[in-house]
Amino acid sequence: MRSGRLLSPEKTIEGKLLQKFRGSERLTDRLAAVLIKGCAFVAIVALVLIFVFIGKEALPIFTSPEVRTEADLGKLLLPQPERGFVWQPVSERPAYSILPLLAGTLKATIIAVVFAVPLAVAAALFTSEFATPWAREVIKPAIEILAGIPSVVVGFFCLMVLAGWLQSAFGWTYRLNATTAGIGLSLAVIPIVYTVSEDAFSSVPQRFRDGSVAMGASRWQTAWRVVLPGASPGVLAACVLGFGRAIGETMIVLMASGNAAVLSWSASDSIRTFSATIAAELGEVVMGSPHYHVLFFIGAFLFVLTFFINLTGQWWVGRLQKKLRGGS
Numbered sequence: 651m652r653s654g655r656l657l658s659p660e661k662t663i664e665g666k667l668l669q670k671f672r673g674s675e676r677l678t679d680r681l682a683a684v685l686i687k688g689c690a691f692v693a694i695v696a697l698v699l700i701f702v703f704i705g706k707e708a709l710p711i712f713t714s715p716e717v718r719t720e721a722d723l724g725k726l727l728l729p730q731p732e733r734g735f736v737w738q739p740v741s742e743r744p745a746y747s748i749l750p751l752l753a754g755t756l757k758a759t760i761i762a763v764v765f766a767v768p769l770a771v772a773a774a775l776f777t778s779e780f781a782t783p784w785a786r787e788v789i790k791p792a793i794e795i796l797a798g799i800p801s802v803v804v805g806f807f808c809l810m811v812l813a814g815w816l817q818s819a820f821g822w823t824y825r826l827n828a829t830t831a832g833i834g835l836s837l838a839v840i841p842i843v844y845t846v847s848e849d850a851f852s853s854v855p856q857r858f859r860d861g862s863v864a865m866g867a868s869r870w871q872t873a874w875r876v877v878l879p880g881a882s883p884g885v886l887a888a889c890v891l892g893f894g895r896a897i898g899e900t901m902i903v904l905m906a907s908g909n910a911a912v913l914s915w916s917a918s919d920s921i922r923t924f925s926a927t928i929a930a931e932l933g934e935v936v937m938g939s940p941h942y943h944v945l946f947f948i949g950a951f952l953f954v955l956t957f958f959i960n961l962t963g964q965w966w967v968g969r970l971q972k973k974l975r976g977g978s
Contacts (some may be wrong), residue, residue, distance in 0.1 A: 701950075701953060704946055704949050704950045704953060705950055707942075707943060707946035708943060708946040708947040708949070708950040710943045711723065711726075711943055711944065711947050714943075716940075717940045717943050720744055720746075720940040721744070721746045721940040721941075721943070721944050725745075725746055725747070726746055726747065726748050726944070726947070727747070727748070727749065728747075729747065730745050730747065733745060734747075734913070735747040735749045735750050735913045736750075736911070737750055737751060737911035737922065737927075739931070739935075739941040739944065740941070744940070744941065746940070746941075746944045747913075748924075748944075748948060748951070749913055750911040750912055750913040750922065751911060751922055751923060751924050751927055751948065752924070753913055753914070753915065753921070754828065754907065754911070754912075754921030754922045754923045755897060755921075755923040755924050755925075755952075757828040757832070757915070757917065757921055758828055758831045758832045758835055758896070758903055758907060758921060758923055759832075759835070759893060759896045759897045760832070761828060761829055761831075761832025761833070761835070761836075761917060762832045762833070762834075762835030762836040762838075762839050762892075762896040763836075763839065763889070763892060763893055763896060764832075765832065765833055765836035766835075766836035766837075766839035766840045766843055766892055766896075767839075767843055767889055767892065769836075769840060770793075770839070770840045770841075770842075770843035770844040770847060770888070770892070771843065771844075771847050771885055771888075773789070773793060773840075773844055774843075774844050774845075774847035774848035774850075774851055775847075775851060775873055775877070775878065776789075777789050777790055777848055778848055778851035778852050778877070779851065779869065779872075779873045779877060780869065780873070790848065793840065793841055793844050793845075794841050794844070794845055795841075796837060796838075796840060796841045797838075797841035797842065797845075799837075800901075801838060801899060801900070801901040801902050802901045802905070804834055804837050804838060804901075804902050805834060805901045805902040805903075805904065805905030805906055806905065807834070808830055808831070808833070808834035808902065808905065808906035809826070809905045809906050812830055812833060812834065812906070813825045813826055813830045813906065816829060816830055816833075820918070822918045823918070824908055824910075824918065824919060824920045825908075826906055826907060826908035826909075826920055827907070827908055827917070827918050827919055827920050827921065828907065828916075828917045828918070828919060828920075828921045829917045829918060830906045830907070831902060831903045831906045831907035831908075831921065831923075832917075834902040834903075834906045835896045835899055835902055835903065836896075837902075838895060838896070838899055838902060839892040839895050839896050840892075842888065842891050842892050842895055843888045843889060843891070843892040844888075845888075846884060846885075846887060846888035846891060847881070847884065847885050847888045849884065850881035850883070850884020850885055850887075850888070851877055851878075851881045851884075853881070853884070854876075854877050854880040854881050855880075858876050858877070858880055859872055859876065859877065862875070862876045879974075880974065882970050882974070883967045883970040883971045883974070886963065886966060886967050886970060887963065887964075887967050889963075890959065890960060890962075890963030890964075890967075893959060893963075894956050894959060894960055897925075897952070897955070897956060897959070898925055898952065898956060899925060900925040900926060900928075900929045901929075903921075903923045903925065903926045904925075904926040904929055904930060907920060907921045907922065907923060907926060908920025908921065908922075909922050909926060909930065910922055911927075924948050924949075924951070924952045925952065927945070927948060928945055928948060928949055931945060932945050
């Protein structure tokens with residue numbers, strides 16, 4: 651204070667320091683916003699570039715006369731004369747029918763989802779609604795730690811242990827088959843479905859439970875008729891994520907499926923999946939050959955299939971959320 655006048659807050663030392671701090675804070679916020687936008691942009695660009703590269707390598711199936719004479723779209727989807735649906739890319743008469751691979755992929759994925767989803771959702775519901783705090787602290791990390799087990803270890807367990815058990819129990823002809831691969835895949839799917847479902851159950855407002863109990867419902871009735879329907883969008887999202895995880899898994903099916911491209915709907919027959927075919931053959935294929943471009947076509951097809959499954963799942967989740975909010 652000088653000459654009987656008070657200094658304005660901006661002219662005091664404290665005011666100048668506060669103004670400087672606010673300026674640096676705004677600069678930090680702007681840099682953080684730019685960094686986050688940059689990371690999101692890089693992720694989107696990387697995804698687009700991957701798809702462009704795969705699509706470019708698969709395009710000769712539609713455009714190259716040399717490739718189409720051996721592996722056009724009709725030869726990929728239709729049965730070969732006197733041979734049927736055959737995947738024999740290395741032979742005197744190469745055959746590239748992808749329907750046995752599609753059937754094997756769907757069989758293993760469906761078996762994995764059938765095993766994993768009920769177990770994971772039930773475990774998540776128990777953990778969220780009935781488990782004591784100490785039990786929750788044991789069960790949740792124990793299930794989630796499955797996600798950290800390398801898929802090659804799970805495949806080795808299925809190859810050396812699970813396949814023998816199942817063959818002895820059911821008397822199957824083929825030791826490595828769709829069921830063995832599907833059960834192995836379910837071990838990789840369970841942690842994803844469990845974690846997302848448990849978060850969905852925990853996000854259901856407590857007042858829903860209190861209101862149900864106040865009306866005379868038991869804890870099991872509340873869990874089944876209130877909590878589970880209330881968390882259904884999250885549970886469905888978990889199932890879609892689990893399906894996408896299973897359909898793209900490589901090492902487990904490569905080691906436990908038998909790798910036989912057979913068009914059969916029996917769960918006890920050996921199978922061969924899209925991802926296992928790419929992993930087993932792409933490293934040794936001649937670059938630029940029809941076989942090479944067919945493998946990239948399979949990769950592009952798997953990419954599109956997974957994309958539409960996720961898109962359908964998101965649409966369905968949106969419908970459920972709208973319905974739960976009272977929309978039509």
